[in-house]
Amino acid sequence: MFGIEFVPSDPALKIGYLSKLAEDVGFETVWITDHYNNRDVYSTLAVLSMLTNRIRLGTGVTNPYTRSPIITASSIASINELSGGRAILGIGPGDKATFDAMGIAWEKPLTRVRESVSVIRALLRKERVTQGGMNAQLSFSAGNIPIYMGAQGPKMLELAGEIADGVLINASHPEDFRAAIPLIRNGVQRAGRDPEDVKVCAYTSFSVDRDRSKAASEARKVVAFIAAGSPDAVLERHGIGVQERDAISKAISKGDFASAMSSVTDKMLDVFSVTGTPDDCRARVDELLATGVNQIVVGSPIGPDKERSIRLIGKNIL
Numbered sequence: 001m002f003g004i005e006f007v008p009s010d011p012a013l014k015i016g017y018l019s020k021l022a023e024d025v026g027f028e029t030v031w032i033t034d035h036y037n038n039r040d041v042y043s044t045l046a047v048l049s050m051l052t053n054r055i056r057l058g059t060g061v062t063n064p065y066t067r068s069p070i071i072t073a074s075s076i077a078s079i080n081e082l083s084g085g086r087a088i089l090g091i092g093p094g095d096k097a098t099f100d101a102m103g104i105a106w107e108k109p110l111t112r113v114r115e116s117v118s119v120i121r122a123l124l125r126k127e128r129v130t131q132g133g134m135n136a137q138l139s140f141s142a143g144n145i146p147i148y149m150g151a152q153g154p155k156m157l158e159l160a161g162e163i164a165d166g167v168l169i170n171a172s173h174p175e176d177f178r179a180a181i182p183l184i185r186n187g188v189q190r191a192g193r194d195p196e197d198v199k200v201c202a203y204t205s206f207s208v209d210r211d212r213s214k215a216a217s218e219a220r221k222v223v224a225f226i227a228a229g230s231p232d233a234v235l236e237r238h239g240i241g242v243q244e245r246d247a248i249s250k251a252i253s254k255g256d257f258a259s260a261m262s263s264v265t266d267k268m269l270d271v272f273s274v275t276g277t278p279d280d281c282r283a284r285v286d287e288l289l290a291t292g293v294n295q296i297v298v299g300s301p302i303g304p305d306k307e308r309s310i311r312l313i314g315k316n317i318l
Contacts, residue, residue: 002318003029003201004310005060005299008039015044016051018306023055025314031060031090031168031203031297034067036102042075049083056086060203060297061150061168063094064116065104070136072116073123077142085143090168091116092150110155117147117163148201154183161187166199168297170226172284173271175237177202177291201295202288205273208281208303208312218304219275224260226272228252238271278316285317 004022006015019030030048034041045057057079062072072091080087093109100106115132122129124145128137148166151157160167161184169180181200188195205226207219227240228249235245244265251260269275274284285296303309 001029001199001295002027002313003031003056003058003295003297004302005031005033005203005297007033007035007300008041008044010039012039012044012047013051015039016047018310019048019055020051021307021310022314023052025310026318027055027298027310027314029056029058029088029295029297031058031299034059034062035098036066042079045079045087046082049079049086052083054086056088057083058088058148059090061090061092061148063092064112065094065099065106066102069116069119070123070129070134073120073142074138076120076145077124077138077140080143080145081140088146088148088166089120090148090150091120092168093156110159113149113156114159114163117149120147148199150203157183158187158190160184161189161193161198162191163187164198166201166295168201168203170203170299172202172204172206172274172288173238174287174291176234177288177293179237181292199294200292201297202293203297204288204299205275205301206281206298206303207273207275207301208278208309208317209305210277210312212276212280214304215275215277215280216269218301219269219273220261220264221257222300223264223268223272224248224252224257227264227268228260230272238267240265240267240271244268278312281313282317 004027032041032044041059048057076087076089093113096106119129123138124142126138126141146165148168149160149164150168151160157180188198205222207215209215227245248260248263274281
């Protein structure tokens, strides 16, 4: 199964055109990111619901801090109705740096995600929710909407195994999934669930072009930010020095993006992205699927030319 991510930094109609193209070449899910500085995720998904026919429509991902779980339940239920039952809710703890910039306290992320998923599931079943001072109930039936959790750390991965229908993991290297999947399985076992009920998605940074150097050049823009935010344990797993990460992070903090990109090594490109020709990318996709991954999400930047890259993926990989 293959999904694709779009950042709504472009108008919804352009995202809709690319989503329809993705549907036509064989993608099964489109994920739209949720960040305050871009177009609204649910407005974008509403447009996509009208411009596509089969592809599943997901938030990739929203969070319980900038949106109340009550509003999230109403919004995703509305998208499910508009799309004829194609909605997926992707939800996670979000990004602390973004919340700091917005003046929002990032408190108890595990608890917030667990409680939010519980509230949203109840509301989607049209139940009245009275916990935590709430007194809320949807006035319309939502249908069955899968909930996927965005997860990175060990405790969040285990929680996803306990309560989610799927897990969205921001990683592009097989070793990261060999480390993550056992943690998800721990949560599955603790909850007494069937492992087949929890889908594992590789939410990759993907860049494909017939010219390997062009694909790599485009990927460096995204990989710089991924490397800068990578925890020590991930760097150690892949043999990347903390000082290399810190140099990129320092350049980004100064707004010196050229230096940040030039500090991205070939090793970082390999670890933090799926990059290269269609054959290169297909080989990495096969490696990821062999770890137990159920869905490959083609995430930013997709390639130097998104439309051409989507067609290349459809023809040579899907």
